[in-house]
Amino acid sequence: MRVSLVILVGTSLLAAAANANPGGSGGSMGSGGQSPSASASSFDAAAEYRKGIEALKASRFADAKKSFGRVLEVAPRDANSNYLAGLAAAGLNDLKGAARFFERAAKADQNLIPARQDLAVTLVKLGDRAKAEAELAKLKANQAKCASKCPQAAALDKAVAKVSAALGGSPQAQIQTRPSLLFESAKLGDAAYLVAVGLINEGRYEAAIASLQNAKATFGAHPDILTYLGFANRKLGRYEVAESYYRQALASAPQHRGATEYYGELMVERGNLKGARQMLAKLEAQCSFGCAEADELRRWIDARHAPAS
DSSP, X not given: OOOOEEEEEOSSOEEEEEOOOGGGOXXXXXXXXXXXXXXXXXXXXXXXXXXXXXXXXXXXXXXXXXXXXXXXXXXXXXXXXXXXXXXXXHHTTOHHHHHHHHHXXXXXXXXXXXXXXXXXXXXXXXXXXXHHHHHHHHXXXXXXXXXXXXXXXXXXXXXXXXXXXHHTTOTTOOOOOXXXXXXXXXXXXXXXXXXXXXXXXXXXXXXXXXXXXHXXXXXXXXXXXXXXXXXXXXXXXXXXXXXXXXXXXXHHOTTOHHHHHHHHHHHHHTTOHHHXXXXXXXXXXXXXXXXXXXXXXXXHHHHHHSOOO
């Protein structure tokens, strides 16, 4: 069944009412189907992430670092949260801390070019030219591979120029602690999320993942986005990656029925029926009068036991 969307254009966000069941699964997303800017989790890592961005925009770096630190307790390997925490640390002139965050961000997402760029610039400021030059070499290698044709082409060109300037002693090579428009705009994030839902309906999972990553840059560890990332990666056979996203979604929102259902389905696919039944029991405890997520997961488990015809 396809995801059915009704788009409501408001003053500051796009809201979507959805029967969110990608790829034919019967479960709905636990947020009630709203776009990420309009829904929240129990801990609300997404709200904390947005709070951190607002603090960065206002140059309240200590507040920003605190907010991103809380998000990283839920999603420690999230590239965007580590990168923004690095910007906050740089704003506090904690260059060693900034370098650690930037390095984690670059390791978590090789396509997050600003993280590697700012890591290199920070290393120059710390006097570690050898490591900075190594980061520049990685950027140049990616730039050559890209040959001005990949989506990161402009970011790579900018990063190579900025790091080269820093190594050349240019005082203009500073770290911009204000987040980019991609991180700031809830409207852009909602739009990316809605595009991703459509792509999932079309079975275009790689493209959906790219769009979901853009939404995640805006909203951070939002359980709906993480659940869809898990679903798309699962459809591509990337079970370890999918499990990681489902776990992050449930860490952010333990009662998220969509993530619980899909994680259970993944367990069925991997032959872990004991784990799938645990996910089903969790759903049944939440759904006193029954719910689509529990019904669908129960069908998956029963089908695994059904005799071959």
